[in-house]
Amino acid sequence: MPTVLKNIFRGVIFVLGLALMLFLLSKVFIPAEGTLDDGVNTLNSNGIYGEDKNSIDAIFLGDSIVYAGVSPLQIWNEYGIPTYCCSTSAQKLWYSEDMLRKAFVNQSPKLVMMETDALFSKFNFDDSLMHKAEGVFPVLQYHDRWKVFAENTFGDRSEVTSTNEYKGYKFSLVIKPSTNLTYMKQKLSVETLPSRNKSYLKEIKEYCEEHGAKLVLFSCPTTKHWNKARHDSITKLSKELDIDYIDINTLPEVKMDWSKDTRDYGDHLNHYGAIKVTEYLGKYLNSLGMFTDRRSEPAYEGWNKTGKNYARKTADAMKKAE
Amino acid sequence: MQLSSLLLAGQGKSLTSLFSLLYLLLFLPACIIGYTVTPKKWKRYFLLLASYGFFWLISGELVIYLILSTFSVHYFGIWIDRISQKMKAQLSELPKEQRKEAKAGFVKKQRAVITLAVVLHIGLLLVLKYSPFFTTNVNLLLSKLGLSVKLTVPSYLMPIGISFFTLQAVSYIVDVYRGVIKADDNIFRLALFMSFFPQIIEGPICRYSETAEQLWNVKPIEYKNLTFGIQRILYGMLKKIVIADRLTLFVNAVFDVKNDYEGGVIAIGAVCYTVQLYMDFSGSMDAVMGTAQIFGITMPENFQRPxxxxxxxxxxxxxxxxxxxxxxxxxxxxxxxxxxxxxxxxxxxxxxxxxxxxxxxxxxxxxxxxxxxxxxxxxxxxxxxxxxxxxxxxxxxxxxxxxxxxxxxxxxxxxxxxxxxxxxxxxxxxxxVIGELFFRARGLKAGMDLFTRMVTNFSFSTFDDKLLKSIVVDRYDFIIVGITLLIILTVSILNEKGICIRESLAKKNIVLRWVLLYALLLYIIIFGAYGLGYRPIDPMYAQY
Structure with a gap:
């Protein structure tokens, strides 16, 4: 065999050997339990993997603004539509796309509601490539678990599948008011979407269409992340890509009280703000005529139970806070 | 997803580090393959193209600075050379007694040209880099004098690596003036010397006589150079990803956040920063040397176990x-x-x-x-x-x-x-370490404050798990940094004794070689500080 071919062959064998080792190590490093100490940082959103097959009718994608401002169980309690918040802290579009694909493995949502803040979130090539690699070799994601290695590491493992009791919503009653009340009036120069993000949005749209789901863009109220320039940019983009768009920041019927509805000076909503936003979104979902009320279906008994639990717990906490 | 949109979306920041996946898994392999399939006489132009492509990806339109700098030194060099040739020709025709006076005239001319060249290059660097500092201080002085005049503090976009390629440009032109080298009449050779992609971000600052000819007369990639080069890059990754990036959280907490840490913690912070800076910079240099070695180029070493x-x-x-x-x-x-x-x-x-x-x-x-x-x-x-x-x-x-x-x-x-x-x-x-404390502190006042507290309140009583937890690090981070430092110390001692580990390893059988390489790779993968909870630091010397 010529030396060059021999060297190429050696290189291929070396890489295959490495891939095999990473595959085996992944078996060891994937957490058995879905706890933060086990290296799982996206527990709330990952709860969707533990939901019954084809039980979710709509999902909400986006960064922390979504899990702070949209409560699926409120929608359930009012309209009987099972939804889930697939949102993670500082979610980038590569993650949104991945989350969407993973959600569609077990679910067939008819509607994908995508929050627009993540559309402006810049990211680099390394992040998206690493995330793809983590999908193939989970050891790359969970490598830091060497710190918590203890017993029971060789058991039967799979990605975290436990459900989340608030369906991805993060409950908070902390009040830290925002004073930036004119955030939607400031006319800044038009903020264009990074071209890489636009490509990802197009891919997400195509994926939804291929899977028979409707994609809708929505902007959750936030005085810190949203403004007129971003609103104009997304309005233009949604027209260009033919995607429905709702900017809740501009809706007079959603009466935000920035002295009470935010937990961190207008960055994220608290439960008081989330109630208002969710109320509007529930109405919107219901008005689409795509969903049936599933509260009486036997398969959703568990949802009724969690819905009641949620209503009781949040009401108690609010009472206590007052 | 189109590759072009991924690379050219104006967010190609990944490429500013030679340890980014974009560089290691895409750019470098593409260069190796492209270089290999390019016919021998065109390889040099391929490297030049790759270098400019690399610079454009990290600096965009600011590549114009590099182009102008290259053209400038090229023509200044030729100008100085022509004066020398003219001088030689005229002096040989003149009687001995008139030569001294005539030579002085030519030397004066050459001095004027070299002064102009140096002033232009260093001047540009001074304006871009130091005019905001200068104006801020003038404003401070004016306000102290009670004058209400305020100068606008300028802000310029600077290409990454300008400090490095400017010094390289000045060294070329001065060496031509001194007669150490001849002016290069081939602008492509000079452009490749100025822009060779691994070194453009953080150096080393090469001399024309060290690398220009090597780069121009490149040879096909050899198996030994390829493996040695990859091994060197991996060694750099060990320093950067396992140590430098892991220390970031602790170092940032000590230097960037307002706190009242006691002296012992500040001292540990200063030691950690010194280690971090060395591991980051020398690790990057390993990647530079390794990349260059793949293409058969020997770059001058920038560190020798300081x-x-x-x-x-x-x-x-x-x-x-x-x-x-x-x-x-x-x-x-x-x-x-x-x-x-x-x-x-x-x-x-x-x-x-x-x-x-x-x-x-x-x-x-x-x-x-x-x-x-x-x-x-x-x-x-x-x-x-x-x-x-x-x-x-x-x-x-x-x-x-x-x-x-x-x-x-x-x-x-x-x-x-x-x-x-x-x-x-x-x-x-x-x-x-004391010097690095001032270097890292956010300003001279902050440095003085840290130093004073380090000396007057030197105690480790609060350096415990609780403190580490508040910084989102733990004792394991320090343990793994310690173990990795021991590995690097062992390698350094062997190097200091003149033992080249890669050479010794190459003589061993393939099983041992592969086991060690796999061990190094898996060590970096498992103990590297990347992914959720970590943020890789940008190459620290790229900002200078």
Whole structure:
């Protein structure tokens, strides 16, 4: 065999050997339990993997603004539509796309509601490539678990599948008011979407269409992340890509009280703000005529139970806070 | 997803690090394959194209600075060369007695050209890098004088690596002027010397005589160079990803967040920052050397195990060697060899003797070097202080040399004694760490505050798990940093003894070689500080 071919062959064998080792190590490093100490940082959103097959009718994608401002169980309690918040802290579009694909493995949502803040979130090539690699070799994601290695590491493992009791919503009653009340009036120069993000949005749209789901863009109220320039940019983009768009920041019927509805000076909503936003979104979902009320279906008994639990717990906490 | 949209979306920041996946898994392999399939006589142009492509990806339209700089030194070089040729031709025709006068005219002309070239290049760097600092300080002065005039503080977009390629450009033009090298009439060769992609971000600052010909006469990739190069890059990854990136959270907490940490914690922070800076910069240099080696290019080493230095002066001969050598050749020597300085030295030598005599002129030159060195690292008083700190330390070292030698002799202490050398190494380390504390602090005032607290409140009583948890680090982070440092120390000791590990390894059988390589790779993958909860630091020296 010529030396060059021999060297190429050696290189291929070396890489295959490495891939095999990473595959085996992944078996060891994937957490058995879905706890933060086990290296799982996206527990709330990952709860969707533990939901019954084809039980979710709509999902909400986006960064922390979504899990702070949209409560699926409120929608359930009012309209009987099972939804889930697939949102993670500082979610980038590569993650949104991945989350969407993973959600569609077990679910067939008819509607994908995508929050627009993540559309402006810049990211680099390394992040998206690493995330793809983590999908193939989970050891790359969970490598830091060497710190918590203890017993029971060789058991039967799979990605975290436990459900989340608030369906991805993060409950908070902390009040830290925002004073930036004119955030939607400031006319800044038009903020264009990074071209890489636009490509990802197009891919997400195509994926939804291929899977028979409707994609809708929505902007959750936030005085810190949203403004007129971003609103104009997304309005233009949604027209260009033919995607429905709702900017809740501009809706007079959603009466935000920035002295009470935010937990961190207008960055994220608290439960008081989330109630208002969710109320509007529930109405919107219901008005689409795509969903049936599933509260009486036997398969959703568990949802009724969690819905009641949620209503009781949040009401108690609010009472206590007052 | 289109590759072009991924790469060119104006967010290609990944490429600013030679350890990014974009570089390691896409750019570099594409270059290796492209270079291999390119016919031999076109390989040099392929490297040039790849280098400009790389620079454009990290700096966008600011690539214009590099292009202008290259054209400028090219034509200045030719200009100086033409004057030399004209001088030679005319002098050979003139009678001996007229030659001196005629030569002086030509030399004057050459001096004017070289001055113009240096002023243009260094001037541009000064304007881009230092005018905001200068204007801010003028405004401060004006307000202190009670004047209501305020100058607008300018802000410029600077291409990454401008400090590095500007010094390289100046070294080329000065070397042409000095007759060390001939002016290059091939602009492509000069452009490749100025822009070779691995070194454009953080150096080393190469001389034309060191790399230009190598780069121009490139050969096909050899198996040994490829494997050695990859091994060197992996070694750099170990330093950067396992150590430098892991220390980020702790270092940032000590230096960037307002807190009242006690002296012991600040001292640990200063040591950690020094380690982080060394691992980041020398790790990046390993990636530069490794990449260059893949293409058969030998770059000058920028580090030579600096923490084995016995004096501060030696430390700076082993740390960022190419910068030190640049300052030596283009600032120190010109200052000490100036006519007035020579006069000063000879008269001082008569009065103060052979050691202290030359020290006066040498110290003046040293002051210039360290003032420039401080400023080169950044436009802030803390950097000037950093330069002056090292100037004073080296000066004291030079002054104390004869009495220390005399005391050693009297006490029968052999300077080669292991314990003595170890103490010297430790002392140098402590002095370096103090300097780095000021270097890293957010301003001179913050540096002074940290230093004062470190000295007056030196205690480790609060350095416990609770404190680490508040910074989102834990004892395991320090354990893994410690183990990795031991590995690097072992390799460094072997290197110091002249043993090349890669050469020794290449002689072993394939099983052992592969086991060690797999072990290194898996060590980096498992113990590397990347993914959720970590943020890789940008190459630290790229900002200077």
């Amino acid at each position: 923490f084995f230095s016995k004096t501060i002066s030696e430390f700076w001969k082993r740390w960022h060697i190419s910068l030190g050598a640049w300052f030596r050749d283009y600032i120190f020597y010109p200052v000490t060899s100036a006519k007035k300085m020579k006069k000063l030295t000879s008269s001082a030598r008569k009065k103060l003797g052979n050691h202290y005599g030359p020290l006066i002129a040498g110290s003046i030159a040293l002051f210039c070097v360290w003032f420039c060195n401080g400023l080169w690292h950044g436009s802030a008083w803390s950097f000037i202080f950093f330069g002056m700190y090292h100037f004073v330390l080296i000066l004291i070292g030079n002054m104390l040399e004869p009495p220390v030698q005399a005391i050693n002799k009297k006490l029968h202490i052999d300077p080669k004694w292991f314990v003595y050398r170890l103490l010297q190494i430790l002392r140098t380390g402590v002095l370096v």
